[in-house]
Amino acid sequence: MSELGERVDAANREAVRRMLEAAPTWNGVVRARHVVTGLGEREVCLAGPAVGWEAATAAQRRAVIEAVLFEGWADDEEGAAALVEEGGVTLGSAADRGGATPAALAVSPSTPVLCVEDRPTARRVWAALDATTSTGAARALDTTGDRLARRVFLRDALGPALDRAVDVAGSIELLPLLAHALHRGDDLGARTDALQTLVASELSRHLVRAGIPRGELGLVLDDLARGSTVAAALALGAARSIADAATGVPWSTIVTAMGQGGRSFGLRVAGLGRAWVTVRLDGASLVDEDLGDRPLAECVGLGAFAMPAAPALLAAYRTSDGAIADRVLAMRSITATAHPRLTVPLLGFEGVRVGIDVRRVVETGLEPLVAIEDVVRGPRVAPLAAFAAALEAFAEAAGIGDGGGA
Amino acid sequence: MTSSERPRASWFPDSTPAAPRTLDEAMGQRPAATLAVIGAPRAIAPVEVRRALEHGLDVLVVGEGLAPDDAAAEAAFAGERGLLLLVDDAVIDGTPIGGALAAVRTGGLAVVATDVAGAVEATCAAERAGYGAGQVLVVGDPDREEVVGGAATLAAVARLGADPGTTAITVIGPGDARVLRAIRHACVATGKPAVLCDPCGEPRRGIGWESVGSIAELPRALVRLGVDPGPPPPPRSAPARGEIVLGLLRARSTAHEVLGVLLPAGIDVASNVARAGVLPDDVGGHTVLALPSVAERIAWLERVSRTERVGAIVVDLPATPAADAEAPGLLAALGEVAGEAHAAGRELRVIAARSRPASRAPTAVDDALAQLGALVVEGAGAAATAALGTPDRGPVSAPPLGGRALSVITLAADDVAASLAARSVPVLPIAWSAPAGGDARLARLVGLLR
16 A cells, blocks of 8 residues: 555544544524524525526525525515625525535525534534425425425524423434434435434423423424424434534545535535535436535435435335445445444444545445435436546645656 | 344345455455456556555456556566566466466476467477476566566566475566576576576576577476476266267357366367367367357358267357357357257257346347257356356366465456356456546546555
8 A cells, every 4th residue: 555545544544533423412493693604694505515696506596585585685586586696695605604404495694503513522513494395306396485484484483492492401412313213214314204203202392391382382393293304404414513523634535525506516525624626517417406415414324325224215216226225235335434323224233334435436436326305216326527526636635646646 | 143143134135245346345355365367458457456466466467458667567566575467368276367278287387478379389388298387477578678677577486486386487488688597597596497488599508497499399398307297187088978068169268268167177178279270070079169250160060069979069159249240140050950959859058158248238149049048158168167067176276376275356357257266266356347437547546545
């Protein structure tokens, strides 16, 4: 092995060690302006690497317009679009602001976000609550009015209630909940139903003790029972917290973020800090435009890497591609190690695979799958071109390749 | 209950690990591996060769091989570590790897040649004098150049010197005078009789060694040096009714593979391949013919297959457009012959060596083979094994070179893997795909960062 190779291996071991030692804890729910670092007064954050209005997808533009209306910066959709086009609203990246969004959601200053803190390091991240009222293919049926109403409910009712409940609890450790959910049929990427049940169960007693008014309590409990909005955000927040633990480890080639911004797919690599490496997607390889920061789950061994934990999901995928199970097992070869606490019963309680190594993806050509709810379309693929670009960026930063060397 | 004892769902078998995708993974599954056979494209092969050498594996490069500069660099790297860097074909511990040396009779002679042709010629000449070769190592022409300094040859000679199964060493091929002198000194240092064949050099003799000007003089040199040919090969039994294997193959390499299975089993075979070069007059026993022309194959088929002693016909039908285009005529002739045998109450098996990627849809040839009731196997070696109808007895035993039994990892060399598996040689194929879709620059970056 070359000296450089040993240095990278050692860095990766350190990066993965930090990820495995992360202990994400849910501390509360606040409005984005109070926790999102540097968020401007007229700024909204989207998923993935930063994207401008021109490059934003139709779903992202719709989300931005909804955020503008939600904040009251414009009176109607035409006015909102005009405001953004004139530069009256800044578009940022949630990841660059220390957070994550579950879908094509624009996080504005009044948007409620879950606060997650890594207990060993006190490092804080946030994750936004999804404002859709439907899931999967039905998501497109949501109207702007539906989504605005939901955002108001999240801001004025669900968010504050959850915050009071978590305050009563002190804080809620997420790893035990994630571990339980994996044992109950979730992959914690496309499927968080079991986690939602566990969270609702955990929160209900704290909600009661928090003294939430009866009528409001009923609405909150109904909402928790109906969908997995909170669970999806918690899973995303936990993934952000775990992945961020490795950010900035020098010489490490471990992936700390993946996401789609506009028509580009982006990666972050630990050794490159918070810089995004992006590749342009063409029509054939365009990942689901509603992916958001969802691929964060795969960065920490959840989602597609934990698909064997979700037999129902895998069974649905198997009707379209029987080789997915083999692919999921093969993907272990592009990761660093197994998580000791997040295990999968169907794999003999083997730990989920943590730490996608850019070198191994490029070497094997094995593109990681990204699990999505839409089982008809099947799991998506993080494009190899993004990993190749990341490797080249890493090599350039390290001063190797094209005549250089260790 | 440990994680390895807990039950797993049938979707995720726990007894068979996923096929390795890289050399690192392969070594994790097969830490006792001794040899890597690497057939990666030339632009990418150096990265994989270096990785294999770093793992302490001997390396045999097949396919496109290495560029001269890369070959020199990797040979030097291998030589520093006492590892073998070989090319094209080899015989290791009596096991032929690759088709050209499949018919070599095993014995105590070791041959180190710069090219396959020289190796074949040397083993043929030696066998005519009763000498078998248990180790045949091809190091490539660049090895004898001054810049390389014979690194691969010197490493091979050192290994052969320590090999208890090697009783004499033969070094074939021209080279730089100083390099050849160093090789001669290394051979003498082993204490074993050595013959060096250098067409550009003068005949010379020393204590325990000789230098000759042509391979034809090799047998006499071995005799003069007192090298014992070893025991004669066991007598071969005549085939009985329905036991004759008739091989009608379009490629010499596949004919060699078939011979490589039949000969070690002690079966007498007539063939036009390699040393004989002459078509047999009649089918008195097993016959393996390499006939590029499909018309010739059909003619031989019609001539001999009606003999009641022919029990199996082996053909090679690679899934390529050219082979598929000429297959219908041969398949029609096979169909006629098989039909006649069936009507006469004779058993006649048709075995086709055909490798078709799973991603490729079946063609008319595949349909015709199915209609014929042919047994379709991957690899000519497997076809020959199936034709014998008896369990493969495996390679002729020989003391392992370097003290470790041969255990092979293959990368982009599926044909070699299939033929080794047919001989019951431990082999682990890597499910390899070129890094970043074959981008040589990225492959080198990965190599630098591993």
